[in-house]
Amino acid sequence: MERKIESFFQKWKNDIIRKPLILYGPKQVGKTFTTIKFGRKEYKNTVYFNTENNQVLLEMFTKEKSIEKIILNLSLLSGETILKSDTLIILDNVSDNEIVKDLKIFGSEKSEYHIIAIASNREKLNEFKGEELQFKGMFEMDFEEYLWAHGEASLAELIRESFNRHKICPFHKVALDFFQEYLMTGGLPEVVKAELDGRSSYELDAIKQKIVDVYKKEISLNKVLIDIPRGIEVMNSIPNQLRKDNKKFQYGLMGTGKRSKEYETAINYLVNNQIVYRSYKIKNVKSPLSSCRQKDSFKLYLVDDGLLFTMMHLNVKDLINNELIKEALYENHVAKTLVENGYSLYYYQSEGKAEVNFVIQNKMGKIIPIEIATRSLSKAKSLSVFIKKFVVQQAFRITENNFSTRKEVRYIPIYSVFCLNDNKI
Numbered sequence: 001m002e003r004k005i006e007s008f009f010q011k012w013k014n015d016i017i018r019k020p021l022i023l024y025g026p027k028q029v030g031k032t033f034t035t036i037k038f039g040r041k042e043y044k045n046t047v048y049f050n051t052e053n054n055q056v057l058l059e060m061f062t063k064e065k066s067i068e069k070i071i072l073n074l075s076l077l078s079g080e081t082i083l084k085s086d087t088l089i090i091l092d093n094v095s096d097n098e099i100v101k102d103l104k105i106f107g108s109e110k111s112e113y114h115i116i117a118i119a120s121n122r123e124k125l126n127e128f129k130g131e132e133l134q135f136k137g138m139f140e141m142d143f144e145e146y147l148w149a150h151g152e153a154s155l156a157e158l159i160r161e162s163f164n165r166h167k168i169c170p171f172h173k174v175a176l177d178f179f180q181e182y183l184m185t186g187g188l189p190e191v192v193k194a195e196l197d198g199r200s201s202y203e204l205d206a207i208k209q210k211i212v213d214v215y216k217k218e219i220s221l222n223k224v225l226i227d228i229p230r231g232i233e234v235m236n237s238i239p240n241q242l243r244k245d246n247k248k249f250q251y252g253l254m255g256t257g258k259r260s261k262e263y264e265t266a267i268n269y270l271v272n273n274q275i276v277y278r279s280y281k282i283k284n285v286k287s288p289l290s291s292c293r294q295k296d297s298f299k300l301y302l303v304d305d306g307l308l309f310t311m312m313h314l315n316v317k318d319l320i321n322n323e324l325i326k327e328a329l330y331e332n333h334v335a336k337t338l339v340e341n342g343y344s345l346y347y348y349q350s351e352g353k354a355e356v357n358f359v360i361q362n363k364m365g366k367i368i369p370i371e372i373a374t375r376s377l378s379k380a381k382s383l384s385v386f387i388k389k390f391v392v393q394q395a396f397r398i399t400e401n402n403f404s405t406r407k408e409v410r411y412i413p414i415y416s417v418f419c420l421n422d423n424k425i
Contacts, residue, residue, distance in 0.1 A: 001149045001189060003030060005138050009038045012134070013114060019107040020115040022094070022128065025138035026274045026303055027120045027218060028211050030189040032092055034138075035116050039088035043114070047078040052093035062098045067111060070102055084112035091117040100128045107132030121221065123272040137274075139340045140304050141187035143179060144418045149192055152178065163412060163419040168402045172413065176400065179415035180319060183329050186306015201315070208310040215275050215303075222269050230266035238276065238300050239312045242328040247299050248281065260296060267300070277301045277335055279345035282359060285390045289346050289361045299347065301335040308332050327374050331357060334372060334398060334417050341421045354382040362422050370396045370420075383409065394425065 012021055023031055039046030051057055060073045074089065075082045082089065091099065094117040106115055107130075119125060125135065141149065147156040155171055155178070162169040169175060184204075185195045191207050199207075219231040237254045241247060251258040270276045278300055280293035302308045308329065309319075318325050335345055338360060348356040348369065358370040369392060371383040387395055387408060395409045404411045412419075 001030075001141070001145070001192065003034050003141070003145060005034060005136070006038055008136060009035075009116075010042070012136075013042060018114070019132060019134040020103040020117060022100075022103075022117050022119060022125065022133055022135045023138055024119045024122050024125055024135065026140075027214050028188050028190060029138055029140045031118050031120075031138050032090075033189065035088075035090055035118060039090060043088040044083060044086040045080055046088045046090065047074065047080045047082060048090045048092065049074070049077070050092045051096065051099060058096055058098060061096075061102045065102065065105065067105060067109065067113070070105075071113060082113070085114065087114065089113065089115045091115065094119045095121055095124050097127060100133070104130055104132035107134075120218065120273075122274055123269065139187075139274075139336075141189060141192060142337060142340055142418045143182050143187075143415060146182050146185075146187055146192060147178060149196065150178065159416050160419055162403050163416050166403060166405055166410070168404070169413070169416075172402045175413065175415045180316075183305050183319060183333065184309050184314075184316065186304040186309065188304055188306065191306055204306075205310050208307055212307055212311065218273065218275065219270070222266070224265060227266040227269060230263050231270055234263060234267055234270060234300070235276065235302075236311075238302055239308060241300060242308070242332060243312070243324065245324075247328070247331065249298055249300050270300075275303055277303065277339050277345060279335060279347050279358065282346045282348055283350065285348065285359065285367060285386075287361065287365050287367065289359065289367065290344065293346060299335075301332045303336060305329060305333050305336070323374055327372065330372050330374060330398070330414055333414070334358060334370065337417045338370075338420065341418075348382075348386060350382075350385070354385050356382050356386050362425060364422075366394065366425075367392055368394050368396065368425060370398065372398045372414075374400065396420070 012018060023035065025031055036046060036048060049057055064070045064073060071082050094100065103115060103117060106113055144156045155175060158171060159169055159175060185191055188211055191204055194204055194207055216232050220228050222228050222231060233254050240253055241249055251260055251263060271278045278298050281297035282289060282292040284292050286292060314325060338345060338358060343360040346359045348359050356369045357372045359367065361367050369383060369386050383395055383397060397409050397411050398414050398417065399411055400414060401411060402413060
């Protein structure tokens with residue numbers, strides 16, 4: 001299955017000031033598979049090391065502090081000749097400081113060795129900062145990659161063309177049908193592969209539940225033991241949080257007497273490690289948006305739409321007939337897609353409870369409101385009020401209808417949210 005990050009890998013390989021690359025992201029999004037695939041395609045040979053509980057490798061990195069000796073030892077350990085510029089060295093499950101310190105040696109000197117280190121614990125990466133390394137995040141498959149996997153690259157291109165030219169998509173109904181399948185399946189490669197292989201919805205649910213358990217195991221790595229059960233509580237509560245009309249995270253939904261202070265560290269751990277995404281409430285709008293956020297008022301979203309579908313115990317009839325369920329899934333989809341496109345998440349709520357689902361700020365500083373309008377919300381006035389109050393230049397309303405523009409608002413179909421990136425808005 002083709003992944004967008006492969007084009008980034010190619011640019012990294014050809015960069016004349018290339019540094020060792022730290023590839024991070026949640027488990028099960030395809031980091032290892034895609035990196036090995038790239039190595040086999042673009043290099044004469046690839047050497048792979050799993051660093052997890054690899055005491056021999058750790059002792060070597062602790063002892064050796066020169067490029068020549070590290071390469072010699074890696075060659076001996078792998079049984080492969082490591083060639084300058086023609087071997088890809090992959091270090092998987094990296095979490096140890098000693099390994100990263102040695103990787104910095106390759107970045108501080110002009111090295112012709114190509115190294116990608118893979119990490120799942122993003123919180124740990126804060127200890128690895130430095131100009132000697134390059135960092136890149138990876139996510140699950142977005143809807144465009146999902147279409148590619150289904151042999152629908154031409155449909156994905158038509159959607160992009162319709163978005164860029166502000167014209168209707170000639171295959172709107174087809175795109176909506178594929179998008180409905182995506183909401184139920186999600187973008188985790190193992191699940192998408194199983195769907196392509198014709199596995200039943202029950203089998204897909206079993207795979208997704210296994211992945212949920214993997215994420216809960218990841219939570220168990222939290223160094224603060226009391227925050228492990230709290231983190232799992234928070235993750236388990238998100239489906240019910242998103243079912244509500246008011247999707248603000250409410251501690252009381254997890255049980256009587258739950259307090260925000262008790263869960264702050266656990267929630268930060270989930271957010272920092274990309275297991276959940278957080279959107280802060282703002283009541284005012286100015287640049288930067290981060291200065292407007294209310295730290296105690298936020299929403300939480302799951303990293304993958306398919307996981308949310310399974311954790312909500314839904315079926316296709318629920319998605320078709322229940323507008324509140326559809327609204328929750330759509331909002332989760334928009335949230336995680338905006339994060340994948342590099343945006344921080346905020347939502348606007350006035351004193352009168354008028355709400356705009358998302359407010360983002362692009363790299364040029366432009367502030368853009370985004371409202372989701374399903375059938376039950378088709379007459380929402382919040383976006384119009386927001387535009388008049390804060391005088392924004394551009395706004396989006398996401399619907400199930402085809403592309404159109406009315407006054408200052410661009411109406412875009414829910415399946416085209418992957419087009420909302422800095423290059424186009």
